[in-house]
Amino acid sequence: MSPERQRLLIVGGSYAACETAAHARENGYGEDILIVSEEPELPYDRPPLSKAYLKNPNEKLSPLRTAAFYSANRIDLELGTRVVSLEAGTNKAMLSNGENVAFDILALAVGAQARRLTCVGADLRNVHYLRSVADARLMRAVTAEAENVVVIGAGFIGLEVASMLVQQQKQVTVIEATDRVLARVVAPEMSQFFSSAHRDRGVKLLTSRTVQSLEGENGVVRRVVLEDGTGIDADVVVVGVGSVPNLELAQQLGVHCANGIVVDARSRSNQANVFAAGDCAAYRSPFNPAGIRLESVQNATEQARVAGAAIAGVDTSYDALPWFWSDQYDLKLQIAGLPSGATERVLRPGSGADPSVFYFRDDACICVESVNRPRDHIAARRLLPRRKISKQDLQDVDFDLLSLLKR
Ligand SMILES: Cc1cc2nc3c(=O)[nH]c(=O)nc-3n(C[C@H](O)[C@H](O)[C@H](O)COP(=O)(O)OP(=O)(O)OC[C@H]3O[C@@H](n4cnc5c(N)ncnc54)[C@H](O)[C@@H]3O)c2cc1C
Structure with missing residues (x-):
């Protein structure tokens, strides 16, 4: 070279x-x-x-x-x-x-x-982060042998890992410092939905709890100690506290x-x-x-x-609508747009089983979160830039948002 x-x-x-x-x-x-x-x-x-x-x-x-x-x-x-x-x-x-x-x-x-833990014991073996395929290979190998896994952080990565491991019959505890899961990224209604989904499938979910230290034996993590003194057995700790x-x-x-x-x-x-x-x-x-x-x-x-x-000297500009997804169990969460500045949230009626949350800034819809509703998500990606979704349209649960494209 x-x-x-x-x-x-x-x-x-x-x-x-x-x-x-x-x-x-x-x-x-x-x-x-x-x-x-x-x-x-x-x-x-x-x-x-x-x-x-x-x-x-x-x-x-x-x-x-x-x-x-x-x-x-x-x-x-x-x-x-x-x-x-x-x-x-x-x-x-x-x-x-x-x-x-x-x-x-x-x-x-x-x-x-991955943001690192800084508490006492954070450098013990079997404390894992997930960013690269090397991390994933290691995590897959150590969790295969584990019985008790503690996940610190209930963001996308923490909850996705929890969902995978509980389906492999591991005892999974998730510890979250704020009062709800996915607090940084979804509406309270959606947090509630995902909390129930995890609890119903056997995950022990502890919110508003912080980790004080990790304790180990022979250099390997054995327990997670919370600020209130509670100790939770852990063969493996997975840390998902942001990046x-x-x-x-x-x-x-x-x-x-x-x-x-x-x-x-x-x-x-x-x-x-x-x-x-x-x-x-x-x-x-x-x-x-x-x-x-x-x-x-x-x-x-x-x-x-x-x-x-x-x-290459070609003048284009970046103004795309942001969108995201997360897969947990058989639940596909999809988000179109960002909620910052929203003044109102509208839950689509009748959508309790698979909810959709629409955020409005005054009368303009700016963000849509949906679960297992790919049509709503695709419609939102196309309609949000055109400001075409109105609160009235959402009153009818059977209303097909994609039809707004023709309006
Ligand atoms: C486990 C996991 C699950 C995810 N799931 C989703 C999802 O479901 N949906 C979604 O939209 N997004 C998801 N994301 C986020 C998504 O993967 C990232 O937003 C995306 O990878 C960002 O791409 P990037 O190219 O900016 O950076 P990265 O993917 O972070 O890649 C940066 C690369 O740069 C390399 N690098 C860094 N410093 C140097 C250096 N000094 N010299 C040489 N190389 C260097 C790194 O090793 C890495 O290969 C997930 C992320 C993770 C980790």
């Missing part, structure tokens, strides 16, 4: 990296493209790690693009290699394999890492960072040749006026496509 060549250097090995490269090429970027990723695998589909991959030892990773795609598009991959540092002013990256790489344009697609964006490289360059690398609608940072996309980036848009750092496949993919186009 010549250190002198002109190139687009992409740091990271997931959706944002892959899509930035693919779309730079597709839009006519003709220089070298190099992706450096610390993970040894080809960029792969991450959501199954807390779902099917955790349950089934025969489950295969799904690569986002084939090896042939990268070579056909002259996208070089340096896998299993970390960008250790970036030197401000010189446009040079230092890699963990000892090489230096020069670049004209840099795309940071470094994602986020922290990887900002170190951006900060070395002096790129503006807040709760993520701050980018504009072209995914460009405050330094003209530095782009960022995905979990590491923060961006305000009409659908995300608060500039919340989004962690989703949709966001990483679509924001990176805009970065790739901008790198």
Whole structure:
């Protein structure tokens, strides 16, 4: 690898990296493209790690693009290699394999890492986090032997892991510091629905409880101790308490960072040749006026496509509606839009078994959460940008939202 060549250097090995490269090429970027990723695998589909991959030892990773795609598009991959540092002013990256790489344009697609526990005992063995396929393989192996699993944090990842493990006849306890599950991401009605779903299937769910320490024997975790002194037996602890964006490289360059690398609608940072996309980036848009750092496949993919186009000199802007999903048992939760700034919530009548919650800001519907209602979700993704859903439409449980597209 010549250190002198002109190139687009992409740091990271997931959706944002892959899509930035693919779309730079597709839009006519003709220089070298190099992706450096610390993970040894080809960029792969991450959501199954807390779902099917955790349950089934025969489950295969799904690569986002084939090896042939990268070579056909002259996208070089340096896998299993970390960008250790970036030197401000010189446009040079230092890699963990000892090489230096020069670049004209840099795309940071470094994602986020699992937030770590800091309490006493957090460094005991069998305390696990889930971010990469390496984490998932390890978790699958240790939980296979375990009887008692304690999950700390009732967010998407914690609850997905709990649902997988309780179906494998493990004794699963979930501890959540706030007063409801999924508190950061769904309405109280939806939290209630998922709490019941987990309790009905045998998960012991403790809300408004915090972990004081972890206790072990011979360096391996054995008990989780709560602030009120309660002790819970644990062969394995799974921690799902959110994530922290990887900002170190951006900060070395002096790129503006807040709760993520701050980018504009072209995914460009405050330094003209530095782009960022995905979990590491923060961006305000009409659908995300608060500039919340989004962690989703949709966001990483679509924001990176805009970065790739901008790198190739094609002017597009990122203003897509955010959407998310989570699979727990046979329940598919889908969310279209973001609820921030909502003034009212409307529960679709008759939807107790499989609820849908509609958020309105004054008369405009801005977010829809639904369970096992793919038609509502698809309709919401198409209708929210057009502001077409009204409260009156929701009065009739049989009303087909998709019909509004014709209105
Ligand atoms: C277990 C799990 C389940 C999920 N389920 C869902 C879901 O159901 N639906 C949904 O929408 N989203 C889900 N997500 C979130 C989704 O996977 C992320 O939003 C998405 O992966 C973000 O992509 P990204 O490219 O921005 O970053 P990431 O996927 O975080 O990838 C960043 C990559 O950069 C690499 N990297 C970091 N620093 C360096 C460096 N210095 N040098 C080289 N490489 C580096 C990392 O190793 C990693 O490969 C899930 C996430 C996890 C972890």
